[in-house]
Amino acid sequence: MENIKNYIEENKDRxxxxxxxxxxxxxxxxxxxxxxxxxxxxxxxKEIILAAGGxxxxxxxxxxxxxxxxxxxxxxxxxxxLVYGHYDVMPVDPVDLWNTTPFEPVIKDGKIxxxxxxxxxxxxxxxxxxxxxxxxxxxxxCNVKFMIEGEEEIGSPSLGKFCDENKELLKxxxxxxxxxxxxxxxxxxxxxxLRGLSYWEVEVTGPNRDLHSGLFGGAVANPIxxxxxxxxxxxxxxxxxxxxxxxxxxxxxxxAERELMAKAPFNxxxxxxxxxxxxxxxxxxYTTGERTGIRPSFDVCGIWGGYTGxxxxxxxxxxxxxxxxTRLVPNQDNVKISEMFKExxxxxxxxxxxxxVTPLHGGQGYVCPIDIPAYEAxxxxxxKVYGKQAVPVRSGGSIPIISTFEEKLGLKSVLMGxxxxxxxxHSPNENxxxxxxxxxxxxxxxxxxxxxxM
Amino acid sequence: MENIKNYIEENKDRxxxxxxxxxxxxxxxxxxxxxxxxxxxxxxxKEIILAAGGxxxxxxxxxxxxxxxxxxxxxxxxxxxLVYGHYDVMPVDPVDLWNTTPFEPVIKDGKIxxxxxxxxxxxxxxxxxxxxxxxxxxxxxCNVKFMIEGEEEIGSPSLGKFCDENKELLKxxxxxxxxxxxxxxxxxxxxxxLRGLSYWEVEVTGPNRDLHSGLFGGAVANPIxxxxxxxxxxxxxxxxxxxxxxxxxxxxxxxAERELMAKAPFNxxxxxxxxxxxxxxxxxxYTTGERTGIRPSFDVCGIWGGYTGxxxxxxxxxxxxxxxxTRLVPNQDNVKISEMFKExxxxxxxxxxxxxVTPLHGGQGYVCPIDIPAYEAxxxxxxKVYGKQAVPVRSGGSIPIISTFEEKLGLKSVLMGxxxxxxxxHSPNENxxxxxxxxxxxxxxxxxxxxxxM
Numbered sequence: 001m002e003n004i005k006n007y008i009e010e011n012k013d014r015x016x017x018x019x020x021x022x023x024x025x026x027x028x029x030x031x032x033x034x035x036x037x038x039x040x041x042x043x044x045x046k047e048i049i050l051a052a053g054g055x056x057x058x059x060x061x062x063x064x065x066x067x068x069x070x071x072x073x074x075x076x077x078x079x080x081x082l083v084y085g086h087y088d089v090m091p092v093d094p095v096d097l098w099n100t101t102p103f104e105p106v107i108k109d110g111k112i113x114x115x116x117x118x119x120x121x122x123x124x125x126x127x128x129x130x131x132x133x134x135x136x137x138x139x140x141x142c143n144v145k146f147m148i149e150g151e152e153e154i155g156s157p158s159l160g161k162f163c164d165e166n167k168e169l170l171k172x173x174x175x176x177x178x179x180x181x182x183x184x185x186x187x188x189x190x191x192x193x194l195r196g197l198s199y200w201e202v203e204v205t206g207p208n209r210d211l212h213s214g215l216f217g218g219a220v221a222n223p224i225x226x227x228x229x230x231x232x233x234x235x236x237x238x239x240x241x242x243x244x245x246x247x248x249x250x251x252x253x254x255x256a257e258r259e260l261m262a263k264a265p266f267n268x269x270x271x272x273x274x275x276x277x278x279x280x281x282x283x284x285x286y287t288t289g290e291r292t293g294i295r296p297s298f299d300v301c302g303i304w305g306g307y308t309g310x311x312x313x314x315x316x317x318x319x320x321x322x323x324x325x326t327r328l329v330p331n332q333d334n335v336k337i338s339e340m341f342k343e344x345x346x347x348x349x350x351x352x353x354x355x356x357v358t359p360l361h362g363g364q365g366y367v368c369p370i371d372i373p374a375y376e377a378x379x380x381x382x383x384k385v386y387g388k389q390a391v392p393v394r395s396g397g398s399i400p401i402i403s404t405f406e407e408k409l410g411l412k413s414v415l416m417g418x419x420x421x422x423x424x425x426h427s428p429n430e431n432x433x434x435x436x437x438x439x440x441x442x443x444x445x446x447x448x449x450x451x452x453x454m
Numbered sequence: 455m456e457n458i459k460n461y462i463e464e465n466k467d468r469x470x471x472x473x474x475x476x477x478x479x480x481x482x483x484x485x486x487x488x489x490x491x492x493x494x495x496x497x498x499x500k501e502i503i504l505a506a507g508g509x510x511x512x513x514x515x516x517x518x519x520x521x522x523x524x525x526x527x528x529x530x531x532x533x534x535x536l537v538y539g540h541y542d543v544m545p546v547d548p549v550d551l552w553n554t555t556p557f558e559p560v561i562k563d564g565k566i567x568x569x570x571x572x573x574x575x576x577x578x579x580x581x582x583x584x585x586x587x588x589x590x591x592x593x594x595x596c597n598v599k600f601m602i603e604g605e606e607e608i609g610s611p612s613l614g615k616f617c618d619e620n621k622e623l624l625k626x627x628x629x630x631x632x633x634x635x636x637x638x639x640x641x642x643x644x645x646x647x648l649r650g651l652s653y654w655e656v657e658v659t660g661p662n663r664d665l666h667s668g669l670f671g672g673a674v675a676n677p678i679x680x681x682x683x684x685x686x687x688x689x690x691x692x693x694x695x696x697x698x699x700x701x702x703x704x705x706x707x708x709x710a711e712r713e714l715m716a717k718a719p720f721n722x723x724x725x726x727x728x729x730x731x732x733x734x735x736x737x738x739x740y741t742t743g744e745r746t747g748i749r750p751s752f753d754v755c756g757i758w759g760g761y762t763g764x765x766x767x768x769x770x771x772x773x774x775x776x777x778x779x780t781r782l783v784p785n786q787d788n789v790k791i792s793e794m795f796k797e798x799x800x801x802x803x804x805x806x807x808x809x810x811v812t813p814l815h816g817g818q819g820y821v822c823p824i825d826i827p828a829y830e831a832x833x834x835x836x837x838k839v840y841g842k843q844a845v846p847v848r849s850g851g852s853i854p855i856i857s858t859f860e861e862k863l864g865l866k867s868v869l870m871g872x873x874x875x876x877x878x879x880h881s882p883n884e885n886x887x888x889x890x891x892x893x894x895x896x897x898x899x900x901x902x903x904x905x906x907x908m
Contacts, residue, residue: 214851218751232686297672302760397668
């Protein structure tokens with residue numbers, strides 16, 4: 001296994017050339033004109049899997065862009081790793097902010113510069129090359145399945161159904177994903193959690209038309225005043241959410257994990273400076289990282305009502321509306337939370353107004369426990385290559401497909417990502433450091449080894 | 455004096471014909487194309503005053519439309535009544551909703567139908583005809599001055615300066631105005647109060663740009679959440695305004711006046727039905743009429759921030775804004791209140807946001823005490839003609855020029871209006887019942903008589 005370093009050294013130019021062939025296909029999933037490119041990228045992935053040693057690979061149709069499935073089954077009793085990645089990329093606009101041509105990869109300053117260099121062509125391709133190494137060196141310890149989709153950047157609309165229809169094919173012990181980042185090149189980390197989401201539009205109606213604020217003001221409930229009070233009543237001064245039952249299913253993070261997470265470097269002054277705020281604010285008793293990582297949040301994303309033009313118009317408006325969201329932590333069910341909020345928000349409305357709560361969107365949170373074998377295998381693999389214990393990181397964002405996998409396939413995912421904040425994914429000048437690319441290829445075989453041994 | 459009834463009976467057709475000549479001039483102050491009509495209407499008023507018996511009358515220039523000033527001084531020691539009215543009218547759009555031609559008055563169903571029939575050509579003209587009667591019958595007991603402006607419907611922008619520059623000319627004991635209404639044809643009332651106003655725009659800024667609500671939500675203050683809390687903290691559950699010192703200058707209305715006001719008929723069920731609300735809401739301990747009439751109010755007139763488009767966008771916005779107003783009662787100083795609010799609103803903002811409070815507009819409230827001679831004279835005059843004691847009514851609205859008169863000229867105004875709710879002023883099909891027109895002409899000489907006797 002120690003050969004992996006040499007294998008990379010000997011094959012690095014070929015690896016890059018192969019990756020570049022993939023990158024050169026402008027597979028932008030959100031732009032219809034690139035429909036043919038989606039198919040080309042899928043076919044390229046089929047080639048990549050077969051060339052790397054897959055027993056089979058096929059481009060499987062879905063309601064949208066196809067999924068590339070490939071596998072190598074070494075032993076029915078061996079553990080099976082399902083590798084998830086995506087071949088689609090984000091658009092490149094504004095193209096004039098790029099220093100290079102987005103789909104013509106360039107190596108400069110130790111980085112690959114191109115759309116998809118990291119997200120997710122570069123990262124997913126590391127899995128193909130790690131797999132190739134293990135096949136060629138006869139030390140592949142697990143069965144491997146690849147599921148590379150073409151709609152991640154547009155919210156994976158077809159993949160849930162694909163999982164439903166291919167449960168048997170996708171049977172595995174763990175899903176391994178490189179589509180996230182680590183804290184820094186010298187601070188390895190693993191994303192262990194993603195938050196869920198519930199999102200509503202609320203509408204508060206007072207009088208049936210806008211009224212003269214002089215003639216009626218003081219005697220008729222003002223829906224903006226009321227909506228403000230209702231929003232205010234949903235969190236307390238300690239940043240706790242007051243919806244009854246809201247925290248019932250929140251699993252407190254273990255002290256051990258909190259201690260590990262606390263090792264992630266965090267400079268509060270720099271964080272505040274970057275967004276230009278004097279003070280941070282959030283739930284009492286938790287750090288900034290915990291507030292976004294392991295605790296739910298309540299944010300009004302938008303609000304509107306009454307007169308919003310120039311100058312002063314004295315009106316007691318008929319309606320006020322808001323877009324309201326909560327980020328949920330794993331084990332909180334977004335459907336249950338959605339109903340709780342609706343019930344609460346309607347219950348705190350005074351009889352002087354009517355309230356309508358419309359759920360708009362929802363998704364489950366996801367957590368990867370740090371004591372499952374696959375997490376430990378990933379941690380050991382990174383320790384081996386980076387020489388440091390990886391920090392578990394709970395991301396505040398949501399990647400709905402990861403919780404969909406858990407729901408549809410009953411499988412946990414290990415988010416072993418090698419991207420960096422500076423990779424500018426989704427932005428002009430996306431890049432991926434060669435070090436991270438090669439370290440990723442080096443780390444992955446160790447994951448397979450340790451995972452098989454557990 | 456009892457002759458007035460006969461005088462009206464004998465001259466009614468002429469009165470109407472003269473009024474119609476005034477109405478036929480389309481003196482819309484807000485539309486530039488009518489500039490010439492403003493001058494024509496002013497000249498017509500000069501004629502009207504002279505024809506009615508004025509010693510002199512002149513069209514006096516201002517920075518805007520001219521003011522018509524006229525007078526008859528009978529005795530330097532006699533009390534002086536300054537009659538205020540306006541010759542400008544509102545636009546007539548949407549003109550297709552009119553059943554008649556707006557500037558061609560028609561009598562139908564006992565009413566005059568035309569723009570300006572009530573507001574304020576019809577009402578101001580009653581003063582000219584009452585004056586004519588007293589002059590012709592040699593029973594004018596007071597000096598009379600007329601000040602008829604041409605910019606009331608656009609907020610009287612030139613009249614404050616005109617008052618400043620003509621203090622001596624406008625010297626009087628009371629201002630008499632017919633530019634308001636009474637409760638019903640059989641329920642005489644006098645408007646005794648108008649509320650003042652303070653109006654601000656507030657802006658709450660959190661982070662320097664819209665943030666991802668997943669990555670930052672829970673750790674960075676959301677300016678909409680904060681603005682909602684700040685608005686919520688400005689009134690309590692009993693409808694009291696929590697700005698420190700806000701009520702310091704509020705003069706409690708006497709029980710006697712509250713009792714009189716309570717005689718105004720009020721059907722809560724009909725009121726609620728008309729605006730389609732299940733419950734009314736306002737300051738504890740006060741009736742609906744009192745809440746709009748003698749108590750201040752706090753209304754958010756508009757609010758906006760974050761994402762307000764279709765569907766769900768997960769954003770922690772950078773800014774949230776609101777237009778906020780308070781209606782003030784007499785003796786509350788709008789400038790002082792404006793500063794109080796600013797100070798309070800800034801003080802309750804947490805350090806996690808920046809707050810900007812911009813005063814947009816302000817005006818003083820006005821009250822006519824019901825125990826001053828001029829009020830009592832008006833009350834007795836209406837008693838004489840309507841056979842009932844007039845109800846004092848505090849209007850929730852604001853007519854800034856009335857408080858300007860008090861400030862600039864040191865004079866109270868008696869708002870002896872004869873309009874009715876059904877007169878549709880400012881709307882299509884404005885009308886003025888002949889009964890109210892003639893009752894007005896009949897009532898006014900009694901006012902002069904009683905006022906002179908006091």
